[in-house]
Amino acid sequence: MSGASAHNLGVKTIGAIALSAIALTVGARRHALDPAYLRHLSPAACFLVGLVACLAVALIGVGWRFGARSRLGIGLVRGRPALIEDAAARRTHDLPGVVQRLLLTAGFAGVVLAALGNHAAARIVQLPDELGAPAPSEYCMPEPVEAAAPAPAAAPAAPVEQPGCALVMRAFKLGYAKSLGSCAPRQAAPVAVETKKPRREVCTRRQLDEPYLHYGFRRVAGAAGTASSVDPIAAADHRVSDVRTHLDFLDGLLADIRHAITGTPHASHHLWVNLPDPHPQSIGERFTGSERCSQRFADLPLWPAWQPGDDARLVEHVLGQLLFATRFGSTASCSDYIIHWDAAPDTCRQLAADPVATLDRDGALAPIRAVLDRRRRQLEIGELATALGRQPPVAPPGAAAIVSVACFVVDAPGATGARDATGGTIALDGDAISLREIHVAGVRTGGDGPIDVYAGLARLLGGPGGDLAAATRTPEPVELSGDDFLLARLDPLIDADPFRGARDPLGHPEIVEVYPFEHHLHGFIDGFRRRYLAQRGRL
Amino acid sequence: MTRLPIAAIATPRRAGALRLRRGVVALIAFAIGWIADDAVAQPQRHAAYVARALAAVRGLGPAGADELDRTLYGAARSQCHADTGTPTVSCLIGAARAVCGGAGAPGGDRARCEAAADVVVANLRSQTALIDDATRIRLVRGSADYRAALAAELRRRYAVLASELVLAGAGADEAQAIDALCAQRDRTLHACQAGDAACVPSLPWSRCVAALVWFVGGTGGTR
Numbered sequence: 002m003s004g005a006s007a008h009n010l011g012v013k014t015i016g017a018i019a020l021s022a023i024a025l026t027v028g029a030r031r032h033a034l035d036p037a038y039l040r041h042l043s044p045a046a047c048f049l050v051g052l053v054a055c056l057a058v059a060l061i062g063v064g065w066r067f068g069a070r071s072r073l074g075i076g077l078v079r080g081r082p083a084l085i086e087d088a089a090a091r092r093t094h095d096l097p098g099v100v101q102r103l104l105l106t107a108g109f110a111g112v113v114l115a116a117l118g119n120h121a122a123a124r125i126v127q128l129p130d131e132l133g134a135p136a137p138s139e140y141c142m143p144e145p146v147e148a149a150a151p152a153p154a155a156a157p158a159a160p161v162e163q164p165g166c167a168l169v170m171r172a173f174k175l176g177y178a179k180s181l182g183s184c185a186p187r188q189a190a191p192v193a194v195e196t197k198k199p200r201r202e203v204c205t206r207r208q209l210d211e212p213y214l215h216y217g218f219r220r221v222a223g224a225a226g227t228a229s230s231v232d233p234i235a236a237a238d239h240r241v242s243d244v245r246t247h248l249d250f251l252d253g254l255l256a257d258i259r260h261a262i263t264g265t266p267h268a269s270h271h272l273w274v275n276l277p278d279p280h281p282q283s284i285g286e287r288f289t290g291s292e293r294c295s296q297r298f299a300d301l302p303l304w305p306a307w308q309p310g311d312d313a314r315l316v317e318h319v320l321g322q323l324l325f326a327t328r329f330g331s332t333a334s335c336s337d338y339i340i341h342w343d344a345a346p347d348t349c350r351q352l353a354a355d356p357v358a359t360l361d362r363d364g365a366l367a368p369i370r371a372v373l374d375r376r377r378r379q380l381e382i383g384e385l386a387t388a389l390g391r392q393p394p395v396a397p398p399g400a401a402a403i404v405s406v407a408c409f410v411v412d413a414p415g416a417t418g419a420r421d422a423t424g425g426t427i428a429l430d431g432d433a434i435s436l437r438e439i440h441v442a443g444v445r446t447g448g449d450g451p452i453d454v455y456a457g458l459a460r461l462l463g464g465p466g467g468d469l470a471a472a473t474r475t476p477e478p479v480e481l482s483g484d485d486f487l488l489a490r491l492d493p494l495i496d497a498d499p500f501r502g503a504r505d506p507l508g509h510p511e512i513v514e515v516y517p518f519e520h521h522l523h524g525f526i527d528g529f530r531r532r533y534l535a536q537r538g539r540l
Numbered sequence: 541m542t543r544l545p546i547a548a549i550a551t552p553r554r555a556g557a558l559r560l561r562r563g564v565v566a567l568i569a570f571a572i573g574w575i576a577d578d579a580v581a582q583p584q585r586h587a588a589y590v591a592r593a594l595a596a597v598r599g600l601g602p603a604g605a606d607e608l609d610r611t612l613y614g615a616a617r618s619q620c621h622a623d624t625g626t627p628t629v630s631c632l633i634g635a636a637r638a639v640c641g642g643a644g645a646p647g648g649d650r651a652r653c654e655a656a657a658d659v660v661v662a663n664l665r666s667q668t669a670l671i672d673d674a675t676r677i678r679l680v681r682g683s684a685d686y687r688a689a690l691a692a693e694l695r696r697r698y699a700v701l702a703s704e705l706v707l708a709g710a711g712a713d714e715a716q717a718i719d720a721l722c723a724q725r726d727r728t729l730h731a732c733q734a735g736d737a738a739c740v741p742s743l744p745w746s747r748c749v750a751a752l753v754w755f756v757g758g759t760g761g762t763r
Binding site for chain 1: 586589628629632636654655659665666723726744745746749
């Protein structure tokens, strides 16, 4: 680097200038260097800022070695910055160590000023007192004295109005009657309210003025008294009996702990759909993992515009709206559900014929068995509690509530057509599991097609719903054509529920833009969830 | 002197730089076009109608608007049984046409009167959605002029809605901003707690537009 000019700077100098500049900028951006802020700093805060900054610089100074010159320098070689080795021999300029120290101290002070204000300094000053103060968990604290509230002044009781006396009162006021007689105003007696003072428990912790030796003796004497008051043979017998009972239920106890540690699902619901996966796993996702379903369904659009071929995405969207969208109230837990895309149209028939093999083939057997096992273990723990004479925990929901299998089958064109949902049960390891299936005659993404998907999935998952249409009045017809009174003509859309048959407006794109979907979807999904979530549970 | 085409005189390096520059220009043009196309593709089909309604309400002026509102309120009660339930649209439109078609119609111009009457009719139908039963009972009990008290209460709700419009960044074109806000507002959650006067519930586009047009048109704008 023989071409370096005489204007070389040591890296320590550059580092000190850069660090202090950055730190002061940070402080300035946090308004810590504002004159108004500095003017109101308390002496304690100033002292603490200086102390912390000096300590930080002293700590850094051990490695920095302010007294030694920089070994490396940076200079301009042919107009470009270059690193210069052996800086001391090449007349590299370095700021004196004291100046570097001062620069760093100023920089650190700027940052610390932003972090340590008057409030923080006061808290730090008070810290020793707070640490030394008696804690309520160790000492018997004095009963808080209630502020002596002034006795409420006796408010004049309101005169009681007596029925049938209005005319007599009026006559008395006008001078037509000399006395009110039985209509004379009576004062309502004030109601005495008895306030009960809460009973205070006897405190056995250390008293504030109790010597530590006395407190220790009191604890030892108390423990000895407790030990001597119980028959040791009976206590040991009881203990042995407890341990034996626990050993009898050891498998269940260990399995329950294993389920808790390994995070066995709290429920396992599986839906087979004979449509292609709308989110096929990419190469990147094979390494990073797929998007979590809670993220996928976190912010679903209310009524997106679908294109032809979006059948699977539409089905997934509707399922997300029905079960997981938070805007419609209580949701099901997303992690409890698995959708098996690309399923065979006769999957449910295979499930009914050979459930274990079919579930195993599609990877559903292990999670279902884990959930059923977790439930069995919880039942065993309930039996253990009963055997020990304790209050048993709340019984887990039935197997059919925590595990279910269902098939949403889109029939090929020319098939026999849509069929209503059918239900049944399959047996797995002695537990009855609900099996439901629905066939729909195609998925239409345009017009009112999504309504069919909503209705089909709702019937599949929750069964047929109550017909609320009978309880509501007939909606006013919507006049879609015309140039005037647009606002008034579109107003009846609020009553035109497409889930109850008013689907004509959905065929008009200009109406779809302003259709009150939120209102109608809210009503439909709320009704569905009331029906569906009552049938489902979690461990 | 014959000028050679640029491609002919450019060295390979310069030609590469030219291609890169053209590519960047094309990319920027495409991006601008895409953004502009996206902005234009927003639902604006009803903005023209909103603009007409806004101009009509403004054209009536405060006195004319109040007169029209009062007249249609009376017609809704007398002809459409508004005091026993929500009046039907067909009846209200008929009443509005009769009011605007008669001699001495508010505003003088029939088309303008009908555009403003449309706003009034939509607002008449949305009263129950905007003001809950408890508030209405309080108004009935606590005020001598129920209609005036109701109008004041509704105006408070409209003002809250208008503040949403301002916060959404209403630009120079108020009608377009109203249309866009009302088309999108219902797509987000608007669950209100009972008695929360500072919350306007989820509203259909027609009612949201009517409320905003009435407020903005009657107060001189969002600025």
